[in-house]
Amino acid sequence: MHRVLKQHTARPAAATAQAQQRRFERWRQHYNTDRPHQALGMQLPASLYRPSPCHPVPQSWRYPPEWILKTTDPRGRIRWAGRARLIGQAFGRQLIALRPERHGVVSVHFGPHLLGHLHASDSTAIRPVRARAPRTPSAQPQKGGSQAPSLTPSP
Helix, strand or coil: CHHHHHHHHCCCCCCCHHHHHHHHHHHHHHHHHHCCEHHHCCECHHHHCCCCCCCCCCCCECCCCCCEEEECCCCCEEEECCEEEECCHHHCCCEEEEEEEECCEEEEEECCEEEEEEECCCCCECEECCCCCCCCCCCCCCCCCCCCCCCCECC
């Protein structure tokens, strides 16, 4: 496979990285959906593909209406308060929610998970949440503390 891939896509190389990527995409499309494979009993790889149960499709979440929804760019950044802010590369192209906390501060959520806080005074990235010891049943909420609203996955 690698020899055939190299012959059809890289010799000679394309003039730009974007053109080279287009060659790879066309070849992958042909290899998986147009060309039968002898090792698969002359079936198409795409016809046999099944998503792994170990890696389920991410859920989309419903957030309260007053929260601000943003989709991160491929590098996991959003624009907020006039600047690009890094949320995390692992969140590339994901829908996150910003919950207004106080003037110039929002909490950043991914589903029921609090990722951290953005401060208007910071120049680039999210402030992560510090890990805390689990509360015991007898622990009382701190004064002025707020409980996160219940979030439910969309069907």
